[in-house]
Amino acid sequence: MAYRNRVAVLGAGLTRFMRRALETPKELAFEAARAALDDASLEIDDMDAVVSVTAPDAFDGVHMNGEYLADGSGARGKPFMRSYVGGGSGVFGIINGWYHVASGHFDTCLVVGEEKMSSALPHPQGCFNAIYDQFLERPLGVNLLWIFSLEMNRYMTTHNVPMETFAKVAQKNKRNGMDHPSSQSGISGDYTLDQIMDSEVMAWPVQRLMVSPVSDGAGAMVLASEEFVKKRGLDPVWIEGVGWNLDTSYWTNRDLYYPRYVEKAARMAYEMAGVTEPRKEIHVVEPYDPFAYKELHHLEGLQLADKGEAPRLVEEGFWDRDTETGIPATPSGGLIGVGNPISAAGVMKVAEIFWQLEGRAGKRQVKRSVQRGLAQAWGDLMQVGTVVILGKQS
Amino acid sequence: MTEETPSPERISQWRGNIPIHHRYTVGVAGQRFFAALRDEKVILASTCSGCGARFLLPKIYCERCFVDTKEWSPVKGPGYVKTFTLVHRNLDEEVLTEPVAAAVIGWEGVRGGIVHRIGGMDTSQLRIGQKVEPQWREVRTGGIADILYFKPVDRPFHRGGA
Ligand SMILES: [Zn+2]
Numbered sequence: 001m002a003y004r005n006r007v008a009v010l011g012a013g014l015t016r017f018m019r020r021a022l023e024t025p026k027e028l029a030f031e032a033a034r035a036a037l038d039d040a041s042l043e044i045d046d047m048d049a050v051v052s053v054t055a056p057d058a059f060d061g062v063h064m065n066g067e068y069l070a071d072g073s074g075a076r077g078k079p080f081m082r083s084y085v086g087g088g089s090g091v092f093g094i095i096n097g098w099y100h101v102a103s104g105h106f107d108t109c110l111v112v113g114e115e116k117m118s119s120a121l122p123h124p125q126g127c128f129n130a131i132y133d134q135f136l137e138r139p140l141g142v143n144l145l146w147i148f149s150l151e152m153n154r155y156m157t158t159h160n161v162p163m164e165t166f167a168k169v170a171q172k173n174k175r176n177g178m179d180h181p182s183s184q185s186g187i188s189g190d191y192t193l194d195q196i197m198d199s200e201v202m203a204w205p206v207q208r209l210m211v212s213p214v215s216d217g218a219g220a221m222v223l224a225s226e227e228f229v230k231k232r233g234l235d236p237v238w239i240e241g242v243g244w245n246l247d248t249s250y251w252t253n254r255d256l257y258y259p260r261y262v263e264k265a266a267r268m269a270y271e272m273a274g275v276t277e278p279r280k281e282i283h284v285v286e287p288y289d290p291f292a293y294k295e296l297h298h299l300e301g302l303q304l305a306d307k308g309e310a311p312r313l314v315e316e317g318f319w320d321r322d323t324e325t326g327i328p329a330t331p332s333g334g335l336i337g338v339g340n341p342i343s344a345a346g347v348m349k350v351a352e353i354f355w356q357l358e359g360r361a362g363k364r365q366v367k368r369s370v371q372r373g374l375a376q377a378w379g380d381l382m383q384v385g386t387v388v389i390l391g392k393q394s
Numbered sequence: 395m396t397e398e399t400p401s402p403e404r405i406s407q408w409r410g411n412i413p414i415h416h417r418y419t420v421g422v423a424g425q426r427f428f429a430a431l432r433d434e435k436v437i438l439a440s441t442c443s444g445c446g447a448r449f450l451l452p453k454i455y456c457e458r459c460f461v462d463t464k465e466w467s468p469v470k471g472p473g474y475v476k477t478f479t480l481v482h483r484n485l486d487e488e489v490l491t492e493p494v495a496a497a498v499i500g501w502e503g504v505r506g507g508i509v510h511r512i513g514g515m516d517t518s519q520l521r522i523g524q525k526v527e528p529q530w531r532e533v534r535t536g537g538i539a540d541i542l543y544f545k546p547v548d549r550p551f552h553r554g555g556a
Pocket of ligand 1: 443444445446447456459
């Protein structure tokens with residue numbers, strides 16, 4: 001396939017993530033967008049277009065939330081587009097920004113992801129009930145914890161994974177998150193496996209310390225064309241591949257032990273990036289980790305481990321930040337260690353790969369050298385996969 | 395397409411709602427704006443640190459320059475009606491006994507404005523350009539309803555001289 005432009009990443013910015021922010025959604029969007037522009041040493045007048053991502057309107061409690069967020073996202077007087085694929089939205093926003101620039105229509109695009117979940121009472125889980133079928137499932141009081149526990153059980157039973165392995169994933173991400181300046185208070189930390197495994201059962205087998213929290217926050221990134229980059233003599237990180245895929249929304253009709261849609265999204269991105277051996281060519285990965293088992297589930301979908309092999313690799317430290325022979329997974333701390341303001345969390349994952357490739361991840365910088373990395377998110381009725389591959393070519 | 399039968403009880407249906415409500419924080423700019431309404435009976439505008447424009451409702455950023463706003467100061471003198479309507483039905487489309495006058499109110503030298511009700515006058519005489527000022531509530535709680543309505547500061551315009 002031919003694109004008019006190669007697309008570079010020039011900057012990223014995040015707010016702190018927190019349980020309850022004083023800022024309005026617009027103010028959160030501004031803080032992140034301003035930080036991304038500052039990171040890229042650019043101004044709003046340098047941006048040709050703006051892309052917004054935010055998950056269900058019901059969280060912020062504003063219908064047409066994209067339009068509401070527009071001025072805080074820097075979109076006044078500019079071409080503006082919101083995209084929304086549930087939890088997959090954050091990474092999809094980068095994909096949307098990519099094709100704004102790749103199309104040749106724009107030289108630059110500012111992508112802003114925002115979520116303010118604390119507005120919804122009594123609990124944002126109530127919003128999730130309304131994403132399900134209104135006749136078959138909603139009357140049963142189904143929410144996200146239900147459906148994840150059904151999926152987790154299917155995964156752990158199929159591959160005979162002990163609970164302790166999932167606890168190790170949560171432990172790693174909560175430790176990694178301690179070094180992230182955006183980490184939500186009380187979420188990251190040096191937890192023992194016993195503390196994690198003894199935490200409250202929310203919907204068996206899902207337990208409190210293996211689930212990401214409810215969060216407020218925003219994240220933004222600045223994308224630009226090759227021509228823009230050359231004019232300024234920059235040597236940036238490039239978007240090498242993008243992929244997205246949607247499986248059936250009849251989630252009862254899929255075998256939940258394996259995320260086919262993530263595999264399809266990943267294969268699309270690998271093909272575009274010219275990656276034929278992902279386990280050798282992907283050097284750092286940010287898989288979507290709203291639940292500890294999801295990190296492993298997604299690593300398998302991403303073809304970075306065989307089916308059922310990701311849990312075994314946990315025991316070898318293959319996914320650890322300081323691995324020298326493995327692939328560090330979620331060096332940011334992820335949704336479990338930093339927080340989960342849904343759309344902003346996806347942007348945070350891509351931002352982490354960007355900072356890792358630029359060598360600017362500070363204490364979170366992985367030990368092995370990295371030329372290429374992958375960020376992935378997932379969502380909707382747990383059937384959408386979104387993937388972005390970034391690379392640094394010297 | 396199949397039209398619904400005129401007897402709704404014969405249609406199989408499930409009644410549901412999205413079981414949440416909201417608590418909206420007024421935000422960093424809102425904290426200051428609404429506290430000033432409540433405590434000082436003033437309407438604050440913010441000034442952009444880039445282009446110098448003053449605007450309502452105040453924000454922590456200028457949407458044009460996309461930089462922080464720095465100074466805040468009360469709007470001075472009367473506002474004026476930029477446009478208005480007379481509303482004859484309520485939110486649920488029920489007929490109102492008295493039409494409600496709603497207007498966009500601006501101030502000289504300030505970008506933007508406030509949407510509010512107009513009262514204290516025969517609203518059939520309301521015209522664009524009418525100068526208005528707030529009618530404050532006695533007990534204020536830090537919300538837009540701390541202003542009961544905007545009322546004329548001089549006689550409404552009359553058609554055809556007089
Ligand atoms: Zn300005």
